[in-house]
Amino acid sequence: MNAKNWKKFISAAALGLMLLTGFATTGYTYNVAETYSRWDSFGVSEKREGEKVVKRRTVSASSLTQVIDKDEYIDKSFEQYPKVRVVATGYYSGIESTGKTPDHPTYGITYSGVKVQRATYSTIAADLRVFPLGTVLYIPGYGYGVVADKGGAVRGNTIDLYFETKKDIFEQWGKKTLEVYVVHRGGGKVTEAMMKGLNEKGIAAMAQPID
Known part of the structure; x- marks a missing residue:
C-alpha cells in the first residue's frame, strides 16, 4: 500500500470510529448514583433519606456524552413505618x-x-x-x-x-x-x-x- 492509499485508509478508519462512538450509541441506563450512610436506630439517614437514583441518557454528539435526565429519591428508610x-x-x-x-x-x-x-x-x-x-x-x-x-x-x-x-x-x-x-x-x-x-x-x- 503506497503512502497515498495509506492516508485514505487512516482517514476512513477515523471517520468510522467517530460515527460509531458519536452517533450510533443511544439509550437509557439507570444507576444508583449515591447511597447515604450515617443511619440512626430508626433507619433514617442523618444526611438525606434514601438513595438517589439517576436516569442517564446517552446523547448523540461528536463523542459520547451522558446527561442526567431525571432523578428521584426513594424513601426506602421509611418503608418500615405504616x-x-x-x-x-x-x-x-x-x-x-x-x-x-x-x-x-x-x-x-x-x-x-x-x-x-x-x-x-x-x-x-x-x-x-x-x-x-x-x-x-x-x-x-x-x-x-x-x-x-x-x-x-x-x-x-x-x-x-x-x-x-x-x-x-x-x-x-x-x-x-x-x-x-x-x-x-x-x-x-x-x-x-x-x-x-x-x-x-x-x-x-x-x-x-x-x-
Missing part, C-alpha cells in the same frame, strides 16, 4: 383558611395551642380520630408534619399542611393524593416544648421517645 393513603391539601393562617384576621387573638394558634410553623417538623391538621394530636407523619415532597390542628373540612384520611402564605400553597403544593408514613402515633397532645425539641434535634429526634 403507610396511609391520604388527600393532602394546604392551609395558612389567613382568613381564607381559618376565618381569622391578623388582629384576632388566636391568629396563628392551632387547636392544640401551639403556634403554626413551617420547619423541619411543621404543624399540620388532621382528623383527630384518624391521627391523634402529636402524631408525626412523613409526607413525601413536604417533610415531617406534626398533627397539632384540626379543621371543619378535614375529615377521614385528609390532612391539611401548613404553609406560610397562600402563594406558597399554590406554588409548592396545591392538592395531592399520596401515601404518608406514620412515624409516631401521638398521645393526644402537642406542646411548644415538644415542637422546639423536635426541631432542635432534627431527624435524629425520631430515635428518641417523643414527650
Whole structure:
C-alpha cells in the first residue's frame, strides 16, 4: 500500500470510529448514583433519606456524552413505618383558611395551642380520630408534619399542611393524593416544648421517645 492509499485508509478508519462512538450509541441506563450512610436506630439517614437514583441518557454528539435526565429519591428508610393513603391539601393562617384576621387573638394558634410553623417538623391538621394530636407523619415532597390542628373540612384520611402564605400553597403544593408514613402515633397532645425539641434535634429526634 503506497503512502497515498495509506492516508485514505487512516482517514476512513477515523471517520468510522467517530460515527460509531458519536452517533450510533443511544439509550437509557439507570444507576444508583449515591447511597447515604450515617443511619440512626430508626433507619433514617442523618444526611438525606434514601438513595438517589439517576436516569442517564446517552446523547448523540461528536463523542459520547451522558446527561442526567431525571432523578428521584426513594424513601426506602421509611418503608418500615405504616403507610396511609391520604388527600393532602394546604392551609395558612389567613382568613381564607381559618376565618381569622391578623388582629384576632388566636391568629396563628392551632387547636392544640401551639403556634403554626413551617420547619423541619411543621404543624399540620388532621382528623383527630384518624391521627391523634402529636402524631408525626412523613409526607413525601413536604417533610415531617406534626398533627397539632384540626379543621371543619378535614375529615377521614385528609390532612391539611401548613404553609406560610397562600402563594406558597399554590406554588409548592396545591392538592395531592399520596401515601404518608406514620412515624409516631401521638398521645393526644402537642406542646411548644415538644415542637422546639423536635426541631432542635432534627431527624435524629425520631430515635428518641417523643414527650
